[in-house]
Amino acid sequence: MASVLREKQISALKRMLNFNANITKASVSEPVWKILVYDRYGQDIISPILSVKELRDMGVTLHLLLHSDRDPIPDVPTIYFVMPNEENIVRISQDFRNQLYDSYFLNFISPISRQRLEDLASASLNAGCVSSVNSVFDQYLNFITVEDNLYFLRHQDRSSLNYFAVNRGDMKDTEMEFLIDTIVDSLFSVFVTLGAVPIIRSPRGNAAEMVAEKLDKKIRENLRDARNSLFAPDGMPTPFSFQRPLLAILDRNQDMATPLHHTWTYQALAHDVLDLQLNRVSIEEVTEKAGHVGAKPRKRTKTFDLNPTDKFWMQYKGSPFPIVAEAVQGELDSYRSSEEEVKRLKAAMGLEMSNGADEVIGSMSDNTAKLTSAVSSLPELLEKKRLIDMHMTVATAILDHIKSRKLDVYFEIEEKILGKAMLEKSLMDMITDPEAGLPSDKLRLFLISFICGPPMTEAEVDQYITALKDAGCEVETVQYMRRWKTYSKLSSNSTSQYSGGTKTVSMFSKLMSHGSQFVMEGVKNLVVKKHNLPITRIVDSLMEMKSLPETDDYRYFDPKLLRPTDSSSIPRNRSPFQDAVVFVVGGGNYIEYQNLMDYTKGKTNPVQKKIVYGCTDLVNADQFLKQLCQLGCDMH
Numbered sequence: 001m002a003s004v005l006r007e008k009q010i011s012a013l014k015r016m017l018n019f020n021a022n023i024t025k026a027s028v029s030e031p032v033w034k035i036l037v038y039d040r041y042g043q044d045i046i047s048p049i050l051s052v053k054e055l056r057d058m059g060v061t062l063h064l065l066l067h068s069d070r071d072p073i074p075d076v077p078t079i080y081f082v083m084p085n086e087e088n089i090v091r092i093s094q095d096f097r098n099q100l101y102d103s104y105f106l107n108f109i110s111p112i113s114r115q116r117l118e119d120l121a122s123a124s125l126n127a128g129c130v131s132s133v134n135s136v137f138d139q140y141l142n143f144i145t146v147e148d149n150l151y152f153l154r155h156q157d158r159s160s161l162n163y164f165a166v167n168r169g170d171m172k173d174t175e176m177e178f179l180i181d182t183i184v185d186s187l188f189s190v191f192v193t194l195g196a197v198p199i200i201r202s203p204r205g206n207a208a209e210m211v212a213e214k215l216d217k218k219i220r221e222n223l224r225d226a227r228n229s230l231f232a233p234d235g236m237p238t239p240f241s242f243q244r245p246l247l248a249i250l251d252r253n254q255d256m257a258t259p260l261h262h263t264w265t266y267q268a269l270a271h272d273v274l275d276l277q278l279n280r281v282s283i284e285e286v287t288e289k290a291g292h293v294g295a296k297p298r299k300r301t302k303t304f305d306l307n308p309t310d311k312f313w314m315q316y317k318g319s320p321f322p323i324v325a326e327a328v329q330g331e332l333d334s335y336r337s338s339e340e341e342v343k344r345l346k347a348a349m350g351l352e353m354s355n356g357a358d359e360v361i362g363s364m365s366d367n368t369a370k371l372t373s374a375v376s377s378l379p380e381l382l383e384k385k386r387l388i389d390m391h392m393t394v395a396t397a398i399l400d401h402i403k404s405r406k407l408d409v410y411f412e413i414e415e416k417i418l419g420k421a422m423l424e425k426s427l428m429d430m431i432t433d434p435e436a437g438l439p440s441d442k443l444r445l446f447l448i449s450f451i452c453g454p455p456m457t458e459a460e461v462d463q464y465i466t467a468l469k470d471a472g473c474e475v476e477t478v479q480y481m482r483r484w485k486t487y488s489k490l491s492s493n494s495t496s497q498y499s500g501g502t503k504t505v506s507m508f509s510k511l512m513s514h515g516s517q518f519v520m521e522g523v524k525n526l527v528v529k530k531h532n533l534p535i536t537r538i539v540d541s542l543m544e545m546k547s548l549p550e551t552d553d554y555r556y557f558d559p560k561l562l563r564p565t566d567s568s569s570i571p572r573n574r575s576p577f578q579d580a581v582v583f584v585v586g587g588g589n590y591i592e593y594q595n596l597m598d599y600t601k602g603k604t605n606p607v608q609k610k611i612v613y614g615c616t617d618l619v620n621a622d623q624f625l626k627q628l629c630q631l632g633c634d635m636h
Contacts, residue, residue, distance in 0.1 A: 031059030040156040042081040084112035093123030111138040140192040158617040163586040164627035198247035200557040208251040219559035245579040252586030255534040262411040267317035268590040273401040405437040408524040439472040476632030588615025
């Protein structure tokens with residue numbers, strides 16, 4: 001099931017681009033030329049999974065944003081892929097009036113309401129273009145898949161579903177209702193795309209429980225009408241209907257330390273210190289300004305795609321950074337040797353004229369064969385060079401952050417705090433050290449100690465607040481976390497156990513040679529000890545049907561049962577789950593995602609377990625701190 005979600009979303013989009021008809025050999029070899037019009041949501045869904053080249057192969061000659069200035073284009077069919085909201089309906093009605101296109105194929109990311117469908121119908125009547133509207137489809141694709149096992153709900157307008165939105169104090173009931181409905185709508189889309197009816201588990205007394213209740217009700221209502229049910233396409237059973245997936249809906253409040261934790265793996269570091277969004281990373285490079293002396297250096301931003309087609313990325317994104325640095329260096333060395341081979345052959349072809357004719361001819365045929373093979377591998381070589389250069393740039397940018405902010409030191413200390421080990425340097429020393437990282441690094445370290453370390457007295461916390469203030473930190477965050485800690489002690493979730501720890505292995509063998517691009521001097525070669533994060537422990541307990549204090553009172557929903565049962569009664573003799581979809585309300589991160597992937601690799605008995613990780617939005621530590629700070633300010 002794990003790789004199914006991304007594949008199914010891609011095939012649903014390709015089917016949509018083929019005017020909602022099944023794709024045949026003919027439609028692939030001779031596509032119909034068309035225009036694609038999407039809104040920002042549609043753009044976010046398509047861009048991580050279909051490249052411009054793939055759109056071109058599907059016959060899309062032009063892709064435009066709905067709310068941009070567009071000129072009329074006659075004789076070309078136009079496919080719309082938009083959310084069914086008020087402003088989009090108004091804009092489509094305007095397109096009808098302006099007679100922009102000859103034929104309209106309207107596809108809504110989420111189901112369109114009866115009222116808005118009527119508005120569209122009357123707009124097409126008034127504009128006299130009823131015959132031009134060829135079809136209206138609900139696509140149920142309201143989620144963004146960035147990897148086979150990773151999806152989230154929002155990138156544009158993500159603040160409407162983030163941790164701050166779910167937890168703010170002045171939230172009205174109607175706003176909460178709308179927020180929960182939005183999440184349920186997207187999760188429903190995920191399972192319609194998968195074609196599977198999950199068994200739902202959730203903790204009690206938080207937003208996750210509200211989502212679980214509503215989703216159970218929504219799936220149940222859909223299954224009741226067998227003719228129009230979305231879960232058995234064409235009456236065919238789904239490939240894995242004999243083993244239903246588990247859907248674990250969890251709440252960010254169950255683990256507040258992980259999103260703040262400094263990271264050590266390639267993908268998580270790229271998200272933490274660089275600008276990684278929708279599989280695209282942006283890096284600022286300083287370019288010297290030409291002209292007079294003393295001119296300010298100019299900066300330019302470079303953007304790179306980190307795709308699932310990139311083998312190096314797929315192999316190393318979950319690896320500790322030192323391993324990645326060695327691997328990039330190794331790739332560079334192997335590329336250089338193949339480049340040398342081509343150069344040597346070129347030189348060999350410029351033959352010495354002093355040699356005898358027989359010698360020249362013999363040598364020519366020998367070298368021609370070699371050169372032919374070298375030339376045929378040239379495109380592959382150039383692509384390899386492009387990828388090496390890209391990872392070189394990304395890894396170097398990360399290394400600069402590690403060195404300038406002492407991220408290896410922060411990571412090691414936090415792992416020790418989580419593993420309840422002794423610290424060599426006290427917390428106060430790190431906070432007051434002007435050389436040690438950014439204010440946000442110090443704040444993250446303190447909060448992890450506050451959440452997971454030995455208990456602090458009120459006076460101690462006040463002392464730290466003063467030191468953090470002097471270090472330039474936004475201390476409203478601490479005020480909010482104080483209140484959160486009091487609240488979480490009252491609830492039963494405070495039993496979440498953390499574990500952690502690292503060991504330093506011998507220094508980098510390849511990277512100490514002076515020929516290396518990565519000067520790793522002063523950076524610790526840390527190896528992370530394998531351990532399960534709180535969310536992985538919860539998922540393990542739910543999948544294996546184990547008894548854990550945290551999960552024993554989780555609610556149980558089975559939408560396939562005709563009558564909702566008392567959701568605390570779990571059927572006995574249930575076999576363990578092979579497939580699970582995990583969903584975190586209030587934001588997720590790459591650290592948790594990687595931890596779950598590592599967990600599945602260890603579970604290969606009798607078959608490997610498959611887990612898909614999802615969240616309302618993907619946040620890095622700085623974004624999460626901003627939300628906590630906002631909540632702290634609101635308390636005043």
